[in-house]
Amino acid sequence: MRFRRSAVALAALALAASPASLLAQSPDSVTAYTAAECPPCAEWNAPQRPFRIHGNTWYVGTGGLSAILITSPRGHVLIDGGLPESAPLIADNIRALGFRLDDVKLIANSHAHYDHAGGIAMLQRWSGAEVAALPWSAAVMRTGLTLPEDPQQAVALPYPAVARVREIAPGDTLRVGPLAVVAHRTAGHTPSGTTWSWRSCEDGTCADIVYADSQTPVSADEFLFTRSAAYPDGIRDFEQGFALLERLSCDILLTPHPGFTQLFERLTSREGGAADAFMKPPACDELVASSRARLARRIADEQKRGG
Ligand SMILES: [Zn+2]
Numbered sequence: 001m002r003f004r005r006s007a008v009a010l011a012a013l014a015l016a017a018s019p020a021s022l023l024a025q026s027p028d029s030v031t032a033y034t035a036a037e038c039p040p041c042a043e044w045n046a047p048q049r050p051f052r053i054h055g056n057t058w059y060v061g062t063g064g065l066s067a068i069l070i071t072s073p074r075g076h077v078l079i080d081g082g083l084p085e086s087a088p089l090i091a092d093n094i095r096a097l098g099f100r101l102d103d104v105k106l107i108a109n110s111h112a113h114y115d116h117a118g119g120i121a122m123l124q125r126w127s128g129a130e131v132a133a134l135p136w137s138a139a140v141m142r143t144g145l146t147l148p149e150d151p152q153q154a155v156a157l158p159y160p161a162v163a164r165v166r167e168i169a170p171g172d173t174l175r176v177g178p179l180a181v182v183a184h185r186t187a188g189h190t191p192s193g194t195t196w197s198w199r200s201c202e203d204g205t206c207a208d209i210v211y212a213d214s215q216t217p218v219s220a221d222e223f224l225f226t227r228s229a230a231y232p233d234g235i236r237d238f239e240q241g242f243a244l245l246e247r248l249s250c251d252i253l254l255t256p257h258p259g260f261t262q263l264f265e266r267l268t269s270r271e272g273g274a275a276d277a278f279m280k281p282p283a284c285d286e287l288v289a290s291s292r293a294r295l296a297r298r299i300a301d302e303q304k305r306g307g
Contacts, residue, residue, distance in 0.1 A: 030122060032085035033114075038157060040064070044115065045085050050093035051267060053278055054207045054252060055200035056179075059263070060093035062086050065115055066258050068211055069094060070198060074177025075105035078129065079196055079211055080256060081119030084159055090119060091126055104129045105176045108183070110213040110256045111190040112140035113152065114159040121160035131165045132174055134185060136192035138165040149191045149231040154220035184248070186241030188225075188234050188295075189214040193241065197248055208249035210284055214256055215241065215291035217298040226302045238295050242288045250284035261287075 044064030061067035065082040170185035193213035270277035
């Protein structure tokens with residue numbers, strides 16, 4: 001997401017907010033972004049009741065930002081932490097389902113922007129969980145400040161630094177008790193966007209679930225995917241990610257912004273009796289087709305801008 005209107009103020013905020021001051025932010029007094037800093041944040045952070053997606057996979061995020069809990073008797077995995085101000089809502093949702101926060105043993109992330117990683121520092125402190133990420137994401141999360149390779153660097157908001165982040169590699173399988181989640185590098189939106197996949201079973205029906213990172217070529221105004229010196233591999237990364245997503249077994253597709261896959265419409269449909277509502281399209285094929293078209297439009301637009 002981009003917030004052109006306040007880009008100057010945000011750049012100043014990013015400079016003023018040293019890693020040390022962000023680390024010092026108390027996890028018990030979560031500060032929300034102001035409406036000027038982040039116009040859509042209040043709407044993204046609207047409360048959302050948690051619900052089961054399939055088997056041991058649950059939605060514990062807010063009305064506009066996903067957080068996914070995968071549970072086992074020997075510990076849980078949480079993927080994404082929303083905004084800093086989402087952390088208390090996510091924690092409440094986990095408890096409302098009857099799970100304990102300190103049974104969350106691993107926190108993973110789609111990409112290291114403030115709207116998906118902003119709450120991770122607090123959720124880690126409250127749960128004691130390990131945080132694991134690909135190296136570029138880990139570097140950003142350790143400070144809460146994004147880096148020059150980020151297409152949105154000029155407009156990305158700072159967020160509380162994550163104290164401990166373990167670096168993983170693309171293709172790694174992370175385990176908590178009987179749970180196994182696989183990290184797939186699907187970059188482009190950021191240089192280490194990460195898609196997560198796992199299998200959940202319910203009443204004898206097993207589903208391969210894919211939490212696909214954002215595939216959108218969104219950037220600050222000055223950034224060009226076709227001519228960036230800081231991130232010259234963006235387009236190749238998108239294409240490799242699309243090819244990877246096409247190869248994944250993808251019974252249920254989830255995305256960091258739940259509206260992207262009509263998650264709540266599907267929930268309504270399931271509650272109306274459609275047991276397989278979350279298994280209906282759009283799944284990975286549709287996501288790749290729409291993302292390829294969007295990237296092609298973006299490249300054409302950049303070519304029109306000339307050099
Ligand atoms: Zn993003």
